[in-house]
Amino acid sequence: MSAPNKSYDPVEVEALKPEEIERMRDEAFAAFAAAGDLDALAQAKTAHTGGTSPLSLANREIGALPPQAKAEAGKRVGQARGAVSKALAARQAELEAERDARVLVEEAVDVTLPYDRTPAGARHPLTTIMERVADVFVAMGYEVAEGPEVEAEWFNFDALNFVPDHPARQTQDTFFVQGTTPDGKPTTGDESGIVLRTHTSPVQARTLLDREPPVYVVCPGRVYRTDELDATHTPVFHQIELLAVDEGLTMADLKGTLDHMVQALFGPEMKTRLRPNFFPFTEPSAEMDMVCYVCRGTSVGNPDRPCRTCGSEGWIELGGCGMVNPKVLIACGVDPQKYSGFAFGFGIERMLMFRHNVEDMRDMVEGDVRFTRPFGMEI
Numbered sequence: 526m527s528a529p530n531k532s533y534d535p536v537e538v539e540a541l542k543p544e545e546i547e548r549m550r551d552e553a554f555a556a557f558a559a560a561g562d563l564d565a566l567a568q569a570k571t572a573h574t575g576g577t578s579p580l581s582l583a584n585r586e587i588g589a590l591p592p593q594a595k596a597e598a599g600k601r602v603g604q605a606r607g608a609v610s611k612a613l614a615a616r617q618a619e620l621e622a623e624r625d626a627r628v629l630v631e632e633a634v635d636v637t638l639p640y641d642r643t644p645a646g647a648r649h650p651l652t653t654i655m656e657r658v659a660d661v662f663v664a665m666g667y668e669v670a671e672g673p674e675v676e677a678e679w680f681n682f683d684a685l686n687f688v689p690d691h692p693a694r695q696t697q698d699t700f701f702v703q704g705t706t707p708d709g710k711p712t713t714g715d716e717s718g719i720v721l722r723t724h725t726s727p728v729q730a731r732t733l734l735d736r737e738p739p740v741y742v743v744c745p746g747r748v749y750r751t752d753e754l755d756a757t758h759t760p761v762f763h764q765i766e767l768l769a770v771d772e773g774l775t776m777a778d779l780k781g782t783l784d785h786m787v788q789a790l791f792g793p794e795m796k797t798r799l800r801p802n803f804f805p806f807t808e809p810s811a812e813m814d815m816v817c818y819v820c821r822g823t824s825v826g827n828p829d830r831p832c833r834t835c836g837s838e839g840w841i842e843l844g845g846c847g848m849v850n851p852k853v854l855i856a857c858g859v860d861p862q863k864y865s866g867f868a869f870g871f872g873i874e875r876m877l878m879f880r881h882n883v884e885d886m887r888d889m890v891e892g893d894v895r896f897t898r899p900f901g902m903e904i
């Protein structure tokens with residue numbers, strides 16, 4: 526800032542000459558007009574109205590003028606600054622209006638567009654049924670145990686007391702897995718000793734070798750048999766297996782456990798019945814039936830109200846069960862003098878068929894979400 530000077534003529538102070546002030550004002554106008562957006566305008570604002578802008582600096586010079594010159598220069602600078610801030614406000618309003626109009630277009634939401642372009646899937650009812658059944662047993666203190674689907678023949682058959690020429694081992698039931706000899710040649714399937722498990726029962730043997738009794742496990746899983754896929758057969762299906770080995774377990778424990786399971790799954794008035802059967806790994810063995818879920822037995826002897834689900838038998842066959850054969854306990858290193866056990870196993874696909882009236886097994890394997898969705902999102 527210059528020092529006060531009595532003989533000072535404002536027109537001689539370069540920064541306060543009228544044409545200089547006009548130039549500063551016009552430069553500010555031009556800069557505002559050139560600012561294409563609000564950011565650029567903010568920069569122009571600092572440059573032309575900020576503390577170090579030419580007009581602010583010129584304003585400071587006024588103080589150094591003699592009193593008679595102050596008023597005139599002050600008026601000139603003041604008018605220029607007023608015009609500049611008006612121009613700034615006008616441009617600011619203009620650019621804000623432009624931005625608002627652009628945002629309205631750019632951020633417009635078309636509410637008529639479909640909202641579910643990535644439709645949610647649905648859990649497969651086989652999975653939810655298996656989890657439900659497992660939950661019934663977990664609530665009673667059972668643990669979930671799993672085994673491999675590609676299984677040693679020994680676990681799938683030998684440990685379970687299937688004699689070497691048992692018909693179930695035949696290639697018409699069992700998928701044998703091809704192996705390789707030590708010198709890299711492929712072995713025929715039944716030389717490899719490896720199969721795709723035909724049931725979940727090998728998990729019984731694995732569990733008994735793995736843990737000390739008492740053992741209470743539930744084993745859900747996928748199993749394989751050489752069936753063609755048709756309305757009532759599938760080469761890949763699911764079973765759930767139960768094994769309890771403890772001191773003093775009897776057939777009454779098995780029956781009570783089965784009744785509890787069907788009541789928990791199908792309703793309090795449900796019950797089971799056992800019919801003699803044979804499995805190499807249980808002795809005695811039984812086929813287990815439950816009261817028909819649909820007619821609850823009312824169709825029996827009642828030709829006016831036939832039941833398609835149970836064929837008016839009143840009972841539905843659920844699976845196999847029995848007391849663990851002592852030979853299995855011995856093969857797995859458990860003392861049959863001290864411990865006894867029971868086991869049962871059944872197919873999940875069958876349960877899905879009669880529980881939900883699914884008539885064609887192929888619907889279960891095709892993976893069409895239109896089949897799975899109506900079962901709901903049971904977690």
Ligand code: PHE
Nearest residue numbers: 724726804845846868869870
């Ligand atoms: N594993 C037998 C089957 O697949 C079922 C079963 C399980 C029978 C446990 C008895 C005990 O048919």
